[in-house]
Amino acid sequence: MQPTAGRPQIMLAHAVAVLLFGPTVALLVLGVVGTALTPLGIGVLLLLGVVPATRLLATGQRSMAQEILQRPIVQDYVDTQGLGPITRVQRWAKDPARWRDLLWELSSITIGFTLSVLSIALFLYPLWSIVWFGLWKGLPDAFSDAYGTHITTTGQAILTAVAGVIVGSVLWWFTVKPIARWRFGLDAFLLGLSRQAVLARRVREVTTSRALGADAAAAELRRIERDLHDGAQARLVALGMNLGLAAELIEKDPEAARQLLLEARDNSGDALQDIRSVVRGIHPPVLADRGLADAIRAVAVDLPIDFDLDLRPPAISAPLESAIYFGVAECLANMGKHSRATSGWVSLAPRDDAIQVEVGDNGIGGADLSGSGLRGVAGRLAVFDGTMEVSSPPGGPTIVTMEVPCG
């Protein structure tokens, strides 16, 4: 059995749906009239108002159905932003989503409305039984009949009222969820993407995220190659040169040779330092040793900014841990370099089936989203279906939110 929302929410949704009966009828009629009159200019004008209003109504119903059925219901409308009125209407005419909206209106005011009213009626029936009893008492002549049976004694009336309350309640209780599933299921069917469209959409998303991930990985490898080439490798070559020249000079000019050897020693230390920083860029030792929370803490303590850290990472896979670490590290590095912040905060906690990470500061804002750093982070997160949002108005504050599913 599919899960649904609780009975109170269902009844509320039915009530809202019934209240929307009027607007739905109006929009359906206007939509049909507008479509019929499109050859005349007036139809186009009408549709320019009606179609967006229909979408608004459909969006409301969609979110209601989503709440009741507890599963996502999404629809892809063809984007018509910035188009002229005629082309816009032409696009709408070719967009299956708009036609499905229209079909939904029809189903909503017929089957949907009937089901909602039925459920509400069953809900109200026990109340009616009590009201009926009161009326029977007060106006015995008018309300002595119940279900075609002539009721003469109070005992009979109580029995009838109690039977009505019990039967009504039981009927309502057991039908409310199936009726809701039918009603909102039909809405979801008409308002949402078909199963095939959902899968196609998913494939598109995966294709994009895979490309982003591949880009991020390639850029990462290129960066590592560069770092080694310009850093440790070059220093080791220089070290070799110094040692070679020193070996030649050691007898002729011992002082110069000594100088070269000292330089060589410094070079070897620098080369080691370079290798360390490359290793840190691949997989930081502190992440390997102490996990995500301490690795983030280690980055934060290196910055001249006061941090408020709330790090509660759940158990997650190593690749995901690494992606989140580099995401946070990149944000913190940017904060240290560009934000001029004096205080910052990082929160990392599980939320539903995802990890939510927020990195913020009190700096000057205006973070550069097109920079390779943040784009790289987005690419790495996309591989895990993760998302990144950056809010950084000029003048600050900057808040970066990352959310990655980990269910």
Added chain:
Amino acid sequence: MRVVIGEDHALLRDGLARILRAHDIEVVATADNAPSLVRALREHAPDLAIVDVRMPPTLTDEGLRVAIDARRERPAFPVLVLSQYVENLYARELLEDGAGGVGYLLKDRVSDVGAFIQAVHQVATGGTVLDPEVVRHLIARRPQGSRMERLTDREREVLGLMAQGRSNAAIAAALFVTEKAISKHTNAIFSKLDLPVSADDNRRVLAVLAYLND
């Protein structure tokens, strides 16, 4: 001898200049990117250019391309190319004109200062010096049906040492045989590779090129 150095890493540029100067080789200009290297080569017309393969602006292979273009402008202009890693493809592109005066070495070879300075002189006088690493790859790879198949193992060994810029005397010393025996081998190599009779130096370059082209 007047030399121009093209190397973007300051540490290595200074180290190279220091080694060359210590051996009475004049460094007339240094460049840290490809365009300024081209300018320096035109301006100073040096006897030799020592060039890093990877240089700004694109940090890919512009040093190599500058070297090849310079040799197109000034045929047989001696160029010693240095790199952090060696590719047979690059060696072949450098030698393609068959004019000699080409060196292609790993940067770490510089630390053997004596051998490096010797290579500098050899390239400046029209010799060919390939890194042992390039030669090792070539010996390991022996395609079927190639001209190389005609050579005996010993001849291939001699050719390998020749590619590293060794003279007959040096090859003889390395292989513990007489110089006469080596010159017999080199003649056999030249004729088996169908190389025309010409100056010995040029034939050595062509033999190495044949080796690379296989």
